[in-house]
Every structure is written in C-alpha cells, then in structure tokens.
Amino acid sequence: MKGYDAIVVGAGPAGATAALAMANKGLKVLVVERGPTVGSKNMFGGMVSHCPVVEELVPGFWEQAPWERHVVKRTLTVLSEAAATSIVFESENFDRQPYNGYTLFRPIFDRWYARKAVDAGATLLAGCLAEDVVLQNASITGIRIGRGKGQVHAPITILCDGVLSLLARRLGLSKPAEARNVALGVKALFRLKEEEINERFGLLRRQGASQEFLGCTEGIRGGGFVYTQTETLSVGLVVHLDSLKESRKAPYDLFQRFLTREPVRKLLKEARLVEYSAHVLPEGGYRLVPQLSAGGLLLAGDAAGLCYTNGLNQEGMNLAMTSGFLAAETAIDAFEKGNFSEKQLAGYEARLKESFVLKDMRTFGAAEELMHNDRLFSVYPNLVGTIMEQLYRSDGRPKRGMGRVAWDAARNSLPLKHLIADALKGGGSLI
Amino acid sequence: MITDDIFELVSYDIDEESHIRVDTEVCGQCAHRACTFACPARCYQWNEARGKIDFAYEGCLECGTCLIICEKGALDWKYPRGGFGVRFRLT
Numbered sequence: 258m259k260g261y262d263a264i265v266v267g268a269g270p271a272g273a274t275a276a277l278a279m280a281n282k283g284l285k286v287l288v289v290e291r292g293p294t295v296g297s298k299n300m301f302g303g304m305v306s307h308c309p310v311v312e313e314l315v316p317g318f319w320e321q322a323p324w325e326r327h328v329v330k331r332t333l334t335v336l337s338e339a340a341a342t343s344i345v346f347e348s349e350n351f352d353r354q355p356y357n358g359y360t361l362f363r364p365i366f367d368r369w370y371a372r373k374a375v376d377a378g379a380t381l382l383a384g385c386l387a388e389d390v391v392l393q394n395a396s397i398t399g400i401r402i403g404r405g406k407g408q409v410h411a412p413i414t415i416l417c418d419g420v421l422s423l424l425a426r427r428l429g430l431s432k433p434a435e436a437r438n439v440a441l442g443v444k445a446l447f448r449l450k451e452e453e454i455n456e457r458f459g460l461l462r463r464q465g466a467s468q469e470f471l472g473c474t475e476g477i478r479g480g481g482f483v484y485t486q487t488e489t490l491s492v493g494l495v496v497h498l499d500s501l502k503e504s505r506k507a508p509y510d511l512f513q514r515f516l517t518r519e520p521v522r523k524l525l526k527e528a529r530l531v532e533y534s535a536h537v538l539p540e541g542g543y544r545l546v547p548q549l550s551a552g553g554l555l556l557a558g559d560a561a562g563l564c565y566t567n568g569l570n571q572e573g574m575n576l577a578m579t580s581g582f583l584a585a586e587t588a589i590d591a592f593e594k595g596n597f598s599e600k601q602l603a604g605y606e607a608r609l610k611e612s613f614v615l616k617d618m619r620t621f622g623a624a625e626e627l628m629h630n631d632r633l634f635s636v637y638p639n640l641v642g643t644i645m646e647q648l649y650r651s652d653g654r655p656k657r658g659m660g661r662v663a664w665d666a667a668r669n670s671l672p673l674k675h676l677i678a679d680a681l682k683g684g685g686s687l688i
Numbered sequence: 689m690i691t692d693d694i695f696e697l698v699s700y701d702i703d704e705e706s707h708i709r710v711d712t713e714v715c716g717q718c719a720h721r722a723c724t725f726a727c728p729a730r731c732y733q734w735n736e737a738r739g740k741i742d743f744a745y746e747g748c749l750e751c752g753t754c755l756i757i758c759e760k761g762a763l764d765w766k767y768p769r770g771g772f773g774v775r776f777r778l779t
Contacts, residue, residue: 293701293771298750300776362778384771404769421752423767439756443728445694446778489778502722502757509691509728533694534776535728537752 261287261380261411263588264400266387266424268295269363270305270574271558272417273370274581275588277314280377282589287409288371288379289402291386296367300534301574302444302491303484304328304358304467308575310582315373319355323365325486326465327356330458333569334520336472337642341520352464360465360484360491390414390424396552396597397428412597413588415555417581420539422560430556431547436499437629438541440479443508444493447528451488457524458485468524469571472638473515477504478631481515483524490528492516497540497629508535538573539564542625543618549609550602555584563614566628567621576614583608623686632671632679640670695729695747703772706745707765708754714762715741722757749774 263279265272268290276288292298311318329351334343351357375381382402391399391408399410416424420439425431449457458466470481479496494512501508515521539545539562546562549555557563558577565572587605591597609615627633643666648659657665667676710732715721716739723732723741729749733742750773755765767773 289770291767291770293775297775297777298773300749364776364778386767386770388766402770421755423765434756436757436759439752441726441728441751441753498726498753498756501726502720505722505725507725507728507730509694509730513691530693531697532776532778533697534774535749535751535753537756 261285261409262413262592263287264289264409264411264414265417266400266414267291267417267419267558267560268371268381268383269299269367269417269419269558269577270370271560271577271581271584272415273367273374274311274314274578275415275417275557275585276371276374276379277377278582278585279588280374280379281314283378284589284592286374286379287411288374288381289385289387289400290371290381290383293384294364294368295371295381295383296364299363299367300442300444300536301363302446302493302534303482303571304360304465305574306358306570306572307355308578309355310579314582319359322359322361323369324359324361326360326460326463327351328358328360328465328467330460330464330466332466332468334468334470335638335641336470336518336520337639340642340646342641342645360467360486362486387418387424390428390554396599397554413553413555413591413602415557415581415584415588416560417558417577418560420537420559420564422556425547425556425560428551428554430551431562434541436502437497438539438545439498439537440495440540441498441501441508441535441537442493442495443512443535444491444533445512445530446532447490447492447525448488448531449490449525449528454485454488454490460485463487470515470521472634472641473518473521474511474634475504475506475514476631476635477501477506477511478629478634480634481521483521489531490525492521492525495538498537500631540566540625540628543615543622544625546615546618549606550587550599552599552602553597555587555602555605557581557584563618565618565621565625567624568628572617576618579612579614580609583612583614621686627683627686630679630682632675636671640666643670698747698749699775699777700746701772701775702746703768705769706743707768707773708743708745708748709764710741710743711762711764712740714760718760718762723754726753726757728753
C-alpha cells in the first residue's frame, strides 16, 4: 500500500485535531477510524470546555461547530437519604462569547470535525481497525489493517485510539489498566421538548446546564450527572471499577435506582428514553499518564490518559484536542528536521508540560487521591443532609448554634481522626 | 424505565465472529466473577448447570469493563472488525 507522511489512529477530537493541523501544513495524512462512520463508537454525554487552540486551525471554530447548548449554569447536588443540597453557579459571563463550555453529540460533532481534516487534504478511512503497529529497528513505521493483510507506512503514527489504547498497551507504553484507575460511565439519553428543558432547568434560548450528583451511588466511589442538549438530556453515572467490583452491584441497577431519586425523577418526568450506552474512562490522573512518545510514535487524548476530574471540572475533550494539536506540531517539527527518533519526539512531552494540559493534570493530581476516599461518597453526603436539615428544621425546641450543629453531626458520623485527615487532605489537594 | 428496555435501544452491526474470546477454564478458578454483574451490557452469565461462564458478544458495548476487571487474563479482547459492533446514533 502507498505511504503517507503521518498516520492518525482514531478520528475523535484528538485525532481530528492532529490530522487537520498536519494536513494544513501540507503533510500527507491518513486517518483510520474503526467505526463505520466517525463518532459512531462514542458515548460522550457531557460538556466540552472552551478550547482556544482549535480556533487557530478553524477560524470561528465554535461558531461553526455543531454543538447543542452553551453551558451557563452548573449545579453540584449532594444527595443524602431524603434530602438534596445544591450549590448552583450561574454566570452571565458564561452567556457571552466565547462561551465557556458546550454540550454536543459526538456522532455529529466528530463527523463535522473530521470533515474539516478531509477538506484540508487528509485521507479518512472509516470502518477500518488499526490492528497493530509495524515495528522496524525499534521505531514505529506504520500500522497493520485488514486482518493482518494490509500495511500502511508512515514515518510517524499518532495514536488517538481512546482510553483502552490496545496498541499503546501492546507496545508496553502504558501499563495494563487497573480497576482502581478506571471508571465506568453508563448513560442514557432522554428526549424532552426544548421548552420543557428550558423551564425545568431555568434556561433561555440555547443556554445549557449541567448538574453533578454526589451521594447517589450507594457508597460506591462515583457520581451522577445530567447534561442538557437542545431536545435531550444525557443522564448517567460514573463509578470507579474497583469500587463497583467490590459492591457486587450491576451498573444498570444502580443507574435505574439513580433515576428514581426525587431530584432526578422530577427532571425526567415524561421524558422518553432513546439510547443507552457505556464506556470506561481514565481516572488515574497525572500519576498514570503513560510514556507519551516512542520512535515514530505519539499518543494523544484518552490514549495518553489525558482526562481528569477535581470534583468541579471534568475535562477530557479539550485536553484531547490540545494534545492532538501539540502532537501535530511535534510531527511537523520532526518533518522539518527529518528526524523521527525517540529523542526528537520526546519534545512532545515538553510541549504538553508547558501547556495547560499537563499543568492542570499536575495541579489536580492529588485530587485524584481525594476521589478515591470512600467516605466522600457515603459518610459525607449523608452528613451534609443531616446538618442542613437540622439547620432549617423548626420543631418548637430551642435552636443550637450553627457551628455546634455541624460539629455534633460530624462527631456522630465519623471518628475525629478521619475527619481531621480528610479535612487536611481534601483542602490540600484542591487549594 | 425497566432495565430490560435499555438494552433494546442500542444498535449493532454484528460480525459473525466474536471479538472477545473467553477462556472458560480460567473462569472456573475465578472467585469474584465480577464480569457477571459489572458488565453494563449483561454479556456474561454464570451457567450453574454447566459450571462455566456463558458469554454473548452480540450485545457488547465495547466499553472495556470486562478487560479491566478480569485480572486473571481470561479474555482475549480485541475490538470488532472495522465497521462492526456497537453503533451509537446520537448519544
């Protein structure tokens, strides 16, 4: 088969960005995508944070891109047995361009974005699985496709093949994922009239909302979410796999019970279920970012473990696009120097470290540990509910001071040493 | 929502060959059988009568859960052939 300058495996946001950036510079790029159409393997149902780097590739990117709603309202809800305590953040600044975040459908967005790469000259091969890489003199020189029968060669390959990245694993670049560093997301899409969504979430026009839930996973480390699209809601749960395994509960059963929780049930009243999906996501944080390059090879997006949450932000797509962009810059640089060695491509990691991608992952590296504290998902949500209910309750008896109520409730919920340890660790990891 | 309904809403182009191979000998020694409850598509079931795992690849969402929770390495896990497998419409 004919040769290319660069091969991109996977046409998600990392792959499309890398392909577009390289094609813009005149490189001959092949993108292989295992789905029959671009985006058809993706079950994303969240928010993509504003990502300036793509504006450099497509002027007016966010004006053109097929997104659903721009998110102006973010809610964090802590569920206890009978109560819900929410922090609602709404900003008029997020209602002005450039918008801070968007909800979107990946089968639509990814297809649009990959089309940009094709328009710039990249070749897209959908329905094509990259089965292996071709290794020559300790350097990756291409991929195997078509059940081992075909080979495509290029001096550089960029793996954007998602969280499981079987190819990176086979090469030994990333370690086999352990259950404690991976979460499972299960999600369903519900159809609801646009006006109905606007009314229930307090939105106007194409304003969007996100709502995250803590304390809805029956003590399993994880949380729930609801995101608004134009005429649909994405509703789901994300749970750590080791914690799920220990619980011996089925994710769809947990999900079903989440849907019956009062605050969720109200949002979904008369909404029609239209699709169900599930996928794992990287949850290891900075600590588990794999080796990002090798001779002739770069990793971007989820394949590079670039995804994190700190409790408030859930970032992945913007990290994918930015890493795809930086991988392309590294590849372009390598072409100018005619050098695709491991040493030359190691410059990619340096670029990521200078950018917000690895800086943010590092900043919130310790938050990953906090997210592995079981008490955050069991004891604390109930404690919040208990305190708030006591503060608001009127029962004819004299009220106690607020600090006293909180302190007594906390002392009744968990040992002092845990309370102190969690306060120190929790504070330290986020500040 | 009835749990059974959600599985009916997923579209697939099913290949004639399974993309995941289960070494049921290894499963016989597994104490947790986590795949039987953690798989979000209910692809794994413990068959009490035959004393082994029944696996149906047709409903697989290609999510990766089983690959990660099976620390015994009973699974030969590949993606379906290009163009085959689960196909999300909107999601």
